[in-house]
Amino acid sequence: MPARNPAVASxxxxxxxxxxxxxxxxxxxxxxNVSLTIPGGEFRYLVGPSGAGKSSLLRLLFMDTYPTDGxxxxxxxxxxxxxxxxxxxxxxxxxxxxxxxxxLNNLSLADNVALPRLISGENLQVAREExxxxxxxxxxxxxxxxxxxxxxxxxxxRIAIARAVINRPKLLIGDEPTGSVDDAMGDRLLTLFxxxxxxxxxxxxATHSKSLIDxxxxxxxxxxxxxxxxx
Amino acid sequence: xxxxxxxxxxxxxxxxxVISRELTGDIAxxxxxxxxxxxxFLAALFTAAALGVGSSAxxxxxxxxxxLTIQLGPLLNEETDYLSRVLEMTRITPGIEHATVTSEKxxxxxxxxxxxxxxxxxxxxxxxxxxxxxxxxxxxxxSTLEQRLQKVSPDIKVxxxxxxxxxxxxxxxxxxxxxxxxxxxxxxxxxxxIGTVAGARIAIHADSILLLRxxxxxxxxxxxIVAKACFKHTIIGASLGTGAALGTIMFAEHASAGLKGLxxxxxxxxxxxxxxxxxxxxxxxxxxxVSRLAALIWLRRI
Numbered sequence: 001m002p003a004r005n006p007a008v009a010s011x012x013x014x015x016x017x018x019x020x021x022x023x024x025x026x027x028x029x030x031x032x033n034v035s036l037t038i039p040g041g042e043f044r045y046l047v048g049p050s051g052a053g054k055s056s057l058l059r060l061l062f063m064d065t066y067p068t069d070g071x072x073x074x075x076x077x078x079x080x081x082x083x084x085x086x087x088x089x090x091x092x093x094x095x096x097x098x099x100x101x102x103x104l105n106n107l108s109l110a111d112n113v114a115l116p117r118l119i120s121g122e123n124l125q126v127a128r129e130e131x132x133x134x135x136x137x138x139x140x141x142x143x144x145x146x147x148x149x150x151x152x153x154x155x156x157x158r159i160a161i162a163r164a165v166i167n168r169p170k171l172l173i174g175d176e177p178t179g180s181v182d183d184a185m186g187d188r189l190l191t192l193f194x195x196x197x198x199x200x201x202x203x204x205x206a207t208h209s210k211s212l213i214d215x216x217x218x219x220x221x222x223x224x225x226x227x228x229x230x231x
Numbered sequence: 232x233x234x235x236x237x238x239x240x241x242x243x244x245x246x247x248x249v250i251s252r253e254l255t256g257d258i259a260x261x262x263x264x265x266x267x268x269x270x271x272f273l274a275a276l277f278t279a280a281a282l283g284v285g286s287s288a289x290x291x292x293x294x295x296x297x298x299l300t301i302q303l304g305p306l307l308n309e310e311t312d313y314l315s316r317v318l319e320m321t322r323i324t325p326g327i328e329h330a331t332v333t334s335e336k337x338x339x340x341x342x343x344x345x346x347x348x349x350x351x352x353x354x355x356x357x358x359x360x361x362x363x364x365x366x367x368x369x370x371x372x373x374s375t376l377e378q379r380l381q382k383v384s385p386d387i388k389v390x391x392x393x394x395x396x397x398x399x400x401x402x403x404x405x406x407x408x409x410x411x412x413x414x415x416x417x418x419x420x421x422x423x424x425i426g427t428v429a430g431a432r433i434a435i436h437a438d439s440i441l442l443l444r445x446x447x448x449x450x451x452x453x454x455x456i457v458a459k460a461c462f463k464h465t466i467i468g469a470s471l472g473t474g475a476a477l478g479t480i481m482f483a484e485h486a487s488a489g490l491k492g493l494x495x496x497x498x499x500x501x502x503x504x505x506x507x508x509x510x511x512x513x514x515x516x517x518x519x520x521v522s523r524l525a526a527l528i529w530l531r532r533i
Contacts, residue, residue, distance in 0.1 A: 092447030104253040118246025119448045
C-alpha cells in the first residue's frame with residue numbers, strides 16, 4: 001500500500017482557516033487572525049465593504065496565494081504541506097467564478113466551459129457536449145459560435161459560471177458571481193447554485209447585493225478591515 | 232529527449248491540443264518558425280558538410296592508397312627507349328602489381344582545366360608519367376624505388392599516393408570535425424533561442440497559464456500544453472529550413488559536377504540525405520524539451 005502524505009487526510013470539513021493572517025509584500029495585513037470553518041454542504045455568503053479582505057480570503061481558499069501566518073486546510077489537507085500534484089488534485093474539486101471572468105479569447109465558448117473537464121482528462125467530445133448543455137442552460141445557446149471577447153459582461157459572467165460548475169465541484173467559490181447580470185438572470189444562477197448545494201456542493205459567494213441575500217437567504221460571513229466580524 | 236517527445240506525441244489527440252490554441256496567435260508564433268528555420272538551415276548545412284566531406288575524403292583515400300606515380304621529365308623523340316627502360320625496371324620491382332605509361336591524351340585531359348583551350352598541347356614540353364599499382368600488403372619503399380630509377384635519370388621522382396591520401400584525409404577530417412562542432416553549436420543556440428521564445432510566450436500568456444493552474448491543471452499538464460503550442464511552430468520552421476538546406480545541397484552538387492576528380496567534392500548518398508531530411512524531428516524534440524522545461528521552471532517560481 002502506498003505511503004500517504006500525512007498532510008492529506010479525509011474530513012467532513014471542506015475548508016478551514018486557522019488564525020490566518022495575510023498581507024501582500026511590504027503592506028499592512030489584509031487579513032488579521034481569521035479563523036473559519038466551513039463544513040461540507042454549507043452555503044454561505046461572504047460580505048463586507050470594499051477592501052475588507054473578501055477577495056484575499058477567496059484567493060486563499062482556491063490556493064492562488066498562501067497565508068503569511070496560520071494555516072488553510074482544504075478537504076482536510078494543509079495546503080502549505082501539500083505538493084504541486086496534490087494541490088492540482090484539490091483545485092479540481094473547486095469551481096471558481098472570478099470577478100473578471102477570465103475567459104480564454106482564443107478558445108470557443110464551448111471549449112472555455114469545457115476547460116475544467118479537459119484538464120481533468122475527460123474525452124474532448126464528452127466535455128464539449130456537457131459544455132453545450134450548460135451553455136444552453138445559462139441561456140446563451142444563440143451565442144454558441146461567438147468569440148468570448150464579443151460577449152457582454154453579463155454573458156461572460158454566465159459562461160464563467162458554466163465553466164465553474166461543469167466539473168460538479170465539491171466547493172464552489174464565487175467572487176460577485178451575479179454582479180454583471182440582471183436580477184432575473186441572477187435569480188436563475190442562484191437557483192443553479194442552490195441546486196448544486198442541495199446535491200452536496202459547498203458554496204461560498206462573495207457579494208455586495210443585499211437584495212440577493214434577501215431573496216436567497218443563507219448564513220453570512222462578514223469581514224471588516226481584515227477581521228471576521230460575524231460567522 | 233526521445234521519451235519526452237514520445238510522451239508528448241501520445242497526448243496529441245486529447246484536450247491539451249485544444250487548450251494549446253490559447254497559447255498561439257502571438258508574436259512568438261511569428262518569431263519561432265523564422266528562428267527555427269534559420270537555425271535548422273545552418274545545422275543542416277553543417278551536418279551535410281560533416282557527412283559529405285568525410286565520405287568524399289574516405290573515397291579519395293581509398294582511390295589513392297596502393298598507388299604510386301613515377302614522374303619523368305619531358306622526353307625528346309630519341310628518348311622513348313629510356314621510358315621503356317624505366318617502365319621495365321618498375322615492372323620487375325617486387326611488390327608491384329601493375330605499371331602503365333599514362334597516355335599523352337590523358338595528360339592533355341588533366342592539364343586542360345588548368346591551361347584552358349587556347350594552348351596547343353602538342354607544342355608543350357610535358358612530363359611523362361607511369362602509373363603504378365602495388366600488390367595489396369606489399370612492403371614497397373617508394374624512396375628506394377626512386378633511388379634505383381634515378382640511376383637511369385636523376386630527375387625521376389616517385390610520388391607516393393599514400394602521403395597525399397593521408398594529407399587529404401587529415402584535412403577533410405578537420406573540416407568534417409569543425410562542421411560537426413558548428414552543427415552542435417547551432418543546436419546549442421537553438422536550445423537558447425527556443426527557450427527564450429518559449430519564455431516570452433509564457434510571459435505573454437501568463438494569465439491564461441495561471442488560470443489553467445487555478446482550474447486544476449498540474450504543472451506537468453500545463454507544461455505539455457505550452458510545449459504543444461511551441462512544437463507546431465518549431466516543426467513548421469524546421470521543415471522550411473531543412474527543405475531550403477536540401478535544395479542548397481542539391482544545387483551545390485549540380486554546380487560542382489564538372490569539378491569531379493580535380494578537387495575533393497563532398498559526396499552525398501541516400502543515407503546522408505535521409506539524416507539531413509530528418510532534422511526537423513530532433514528540432515521538434517528540442518522544442519518540446521526546452522519549452523516544457525521553461526514552463527516548469529516558471530510554474531515553480533510563482
